[in-house]
Amino acid sequence: MDSLFADSEINRPVREILPGVIHYPSWLSTEQQDFLVKKFFEWGSDSRGIPPHQPEIFGHKMSVRLTSLGWHWADYRYTRQAAEFGGASPLPVPDWMVRLGRAALADCYSENHASQWPRLGKGLTRWANSFTPDIALVNYYAPTAKMGMHQDKEERSDMPVVSLSIGDTAVFRAGNTLTKTAPYTDLLLASGDLLVFGGPSRFMYHGVPKVLPGTAPQDCRLDQGRINITLRETGLKDPQAQR
Numbered sequence: 739m740d741s742l743f744a745d746s747e748i749n750r751p752v753r754e755i756l757p758g759v760i761h762y763p764s765w766l767s768t769e770q771q772d773f774l775v776k777k778f779f780e781w782g783s784d785s786r787g788i789p790p791h792q793p794e795i796f797g798h799k800m801s802v803r804l805t806s807l808g809w810h811w812a813d814y815r816y817t818r819q820a821a822e823f824g825g826a827s828p829l830p831v832p833d834w835m836v837r838l839g840r841a842a843l844a845d846c847y848s849e850n851h852a853s854q855w856p857r858l859g860k861g862l863t864r865w866a867n868s869f870t871p872d873i874a875l876v877n878y879y880a881p882t883a884k885m886g887m888h889q890d891k892e893e894r895s896d897m898p899v900v901s902l903s904i905g906d907t908a909v910f911r912a913g914n915t916l917t918k919t920a921p922y923t924d925l926l927l928a929s930g931d932l933l934v935f936g937g938p939s940r941f942m943y944h945g946v947p948k949v950l951p952g953t954a955p956q957d958c959r960l961d962q963g964r965i966n967i968t969l970r971e972t973g974l975k976d977p978q979a980q981r
């Protein structure tokens with residue numbers, strides 16, 4: 739009874755937070771979360787990839803630790819090699835991750851589901867089939883880490899952003915497309931939650947003001963903190979990098 743009517747199922751319906759922003763609670767199964775945590779540790783310790791690091795922006799170290807697959811992100815641009823790590827290249831985006839990204843969009847934007855979201859622009863549904871993320875940003879938030887308000891705009895594609903959360907719950911701040919300032923909509927992203935933002939909100943400002951320590955499910959394989967995996971299409975052609 740408890741698990742059938744768990745709080746998460748009753749109080750956290752799938753919602754369109756803002757036009758084109760879909761929050762799908764508990765989208766990942768426990769097994770999928772376990773698998774992603776295992777992969778997270780593998781990626782982080784693989785000497786062939788980009789080591790987890792705290793990128794510097796405007797002379798300040800971010801509190802989040804980042805590694806990435808597909809492309810390296812630094813100084814607001816994508817490159818295939820990381821000069822600061824001896825020219826190392828990121829590990830590739832695995833096929834299963836592309837399929838996961840498509841499944842996420844299918845669940846949020848396909849005709850079936852999208853009819854529920856009256857504010858979702860027309861034409862979003864076509865994205866579910868063609869989404870081919872070529873970058874996965876893998877963020878680790880220690881319990882005190884946060885991420886300032888920003889836009890994801892290094893891409894040359896207007897494909898949606900797919901974001902997966904594992905571990906401690908975070909406060910996610912969805913802003914607006916015009917300024918870093920209010921109006922904001924704050925929501926909680928818990929372990930297993932999916933957030934997709936595209937269409938009219940693809941270039942919204944957003945950030946993570948806070949992680950709520952000790953809120954991960956008891957059986958979570960991540961002892962503390964939060965993993966966020968963000969899948970995007972860069973729209974960049976290989977081998978040329980962004981100038």
Ligand SMILES: O=C(O)CCC(=O)C(=O)O
Pocket residue numbers: 875877885890901908910927944945946966968
């Ligand atoms: O951690 C999150 O939920 C957001 C991450 C994010 O906005 C980013 O990596 O650009």
Ligand SMILES: [Fe+2]
Pocket residue numbers: 888889890944
């Ligand atoms: Fe972002």
